[in-house]
Amino acid sequence: MxxxxxxxxxxxxxxxxxxxxxxxxxxxxxxxxxxxxxxxxxxxxxxxxxxxxxxxxxxxxxxxxxxxxxxxxxxxxxxxxxxxxxxxxxxxxxxxxxxxxxxxxxxxxxxxxxxxxxxxxxxxxxxxAEEDLKAKTEQLESFIENNADAILIFNNEGFVQRVNEAFVHIFGWSKEEVIGVELHLLPFIPPECSEEFKHSREQVQTGRSVNGVETKRLHKNGNLVNVLLTASPILDGKGKQIGWSVIFRDITEWKIAQEHLQNSEKLSVAGQLAAGIAHEIRNPITSIKGFIQLMKSGFGEKPIYFDIMTSEIERIELILSELLILAKPQSIKFERKDIRVLLSQVMTLLDSQAILNNVEFLAEFKPGATHLYCDENQLKQVFINFIKNSIESMRDGGKITLEVSSENDQEMMIRLADQGCGIPKETLSKLGQPFYTTKENGTGLGFMVSKKIIENHAGKIKVESEVNKGTLIEITLPFSN
Missing domain, CATH: 3.30.450.20 (PAS domain)
Incomplete structure (x- = not known):
């Protein structure tokens, strides 16, 4: 023992x-x-x-x-x-x-x-560790309090824990008026933003972030404030969510500046367009006026004058019809179409012109989705415009390759490559400007019209070109829009 x-x-x-x-x-x-x-x-x-x-x-x-x-x-x-x-x-x-x-x-x-x-x-x-934590806490406090963006901190129950001075400055509500208030009772959420607010709240409550949503919030004086909203979960040291933060960036001044810029750009484009229209239409009108004066004086053969005048009037009609596509919303009838059939029909339509110019079509349809929702006639107009341009650029003949591919289930890529004379860099940068054209009888509106149609289909156009080697046009279209 x-x-x-x-x-x-x-x-x-x-x-x-x-x-x-x-x-x-x-x-x-x-x-x-x-x-x-x-x-x-x-x-x-x-x-x-x-x-x-x-x-x-x-x-x-x-x-x-x-x-x-x-x-x-x-x-x-x-x-x-x-x-x-x-x-x-x-x-x-x-x-x-x-x-x-x-x-x-x-x-x-x-x-x-x-x-x-x-x-x-x-x-x-x-x-x-305490000093490090203290330093980080002080940094965080300084970041929150001295930030130019409005910051709110919520607990898991949705009650406001703190707000910074920027919130008071941007929205006019004092800290005492919002701290301790439950999320859905906050006074600065306008009724028209209720659905957006509900969606954002659900996201952060389930641990997901909301990044850069453009929305509006109410100032205390009743005015709407344009803001960019970002919300993120707040986690403790063990990765458990203990609340979330919301940051509002006041973009009111930026929005005003954007509107001024857009209006300025619209005025500039309108001015260029008006000058271009006046120039393009004045020439045929001058010709018509001259022939009318000749006819009055009894000079020359009237049938020849009529043919020339008719040609000039048709040119005016062409310019005006293309301008109408740009000027007013077009009625688009979306239907599910096979892009292979659509392109085959365009190639058949232009086949005789291609043969006359010693141009050969090559089509490559890669495996994948081939159907998309579109306005068939408008897309045909786009491809007719681009293919005709390619044919006209190949004076010595060559090949035009059409390739269709879909690397994902969201969008389709259509590539049109020719072996033509190409487009110089200085000209490429002007592509799409109204009435800018290198063709003797062109209006310069074809590319603008085509670009407008693709944008109406929620698509994008990219053009690459090299002199004496050819041009590549890439058109990206979503499967649904």
Whole structure:
């Protein structure tokens, strides 16, 4: 049977002192080190002999020394028996070691103080983590409070926890009027944005983000404010959602600037278009006027005049019909069509012109979806325009390649490549400008009309060209729009 442990044995305390993972030391009333254990030497880097030649103030940070002596005096005056506080020791290598210092005063039988027993625990890692957290918290606080965008923080229940000064500035509502208010009761959400608001709320409540949604919010004075909304979940250290943040960027000035820019661009385009129309129509009208005057004077053969006048009037009609496509919304009848059939019909229509110009059609329909919703006649007009341009650009003949592919289930790519004369870079940049053309009898509106049709189908056009090598036109169309 094991013997009862005699805790009064001095040897037991000697073993605890020696092997304790916490630094332990005996200090005189004057703060001189009397005895230290190995753990304290490990924490501070000093040897036992180093300690015996020093006092506690030799390893304390300067501004901690006076506070330590104050504590010692209070203990000696009987105002406290022990004390625990955080201190900064200077490691032998010069850096700071944070310690939790516990001091107890040992007294003799008559109550006279003999020495201090100190327990010293290294808390440097914890203090550094606290300081790092404090620094990050201060950075976050500064970011939120000094941000030019309005920021709101919500808890998981949807109540506003805090707002920044920018929110007050942008929307006019004070912090007191919104902090603690539940999400759906916030006063700055206009009725017409209820569906958008509901959708955004559902997203962030299920842990998803909302990025850059353009919407409106109410100022306290009743005016609508154009904003860009971004909302994100807030997670704790374990990845658990504890709320979410919402950021509103005031884009009112930007919207006004955009409207001014668009109006300016519209006026500029209208001016260019008007000048172009006047120039293009004036020429045939001048010719018609001249022939009418000749007819009045009885000079020349009238049948020839009629033919020329008819030709000039037809040119005016062509210009006006193309302008109408650009000027007013066209009635688009979307139907599900096979692009292979549509392109085959266009190639058949232009086949005789191609043969006369020694041009060969090559069609490549890659595996994948081939049907899309479109206005068949309008798309035919686009491909007729582009293919005719390609034929006319190949004076010595060549090949026109039509390729259809669909790499995903969202859009189709149609590529038209020719071996024509190509388009110079300076001309390529002007492509689509009204009445700009390199053709002798062209109006310069064909590309504009084609681009407009593709945009009405929610598609995109890309043109690449190199002089004497040919031109590549890429048309991207969605399968549904």
């Amino acid at each position: 094991a013997k009862n442990l005699d805790v009064s044995q001095p040897e037991l305390f000697s073993q605890v002192f020696k092997y304790s993972p916490i630094g332990i030391a005996l200090l005189s009333m004057q703060g001189k080190w009397l005895k230290v254990n190995a753990s304290l030497c490990r924490i501070t880097g000093y040897t036992e002999s180093d300690f015996l030649d020093m006092t506690i103030q030799d390893i304390l940070q300067m501004d901690d020394i006076d506070k330590t002596w104050d504590i010692r005096d209070q203990i000696l005056d009987g105002k406290m028996d022990n004390f625990q506080m955080e201190k900064r020791f200077i490691h032998k290598n010069g850096y700071t070691v944070w310690v939790l210092l516990a001091i107890n005063c040992m007294k003799d039988e008559s109550g006279q103080p003999l020495y201090f027993i100190t327990q010293i625990k290294d808390i440097t890692e914890r203090k550094l």
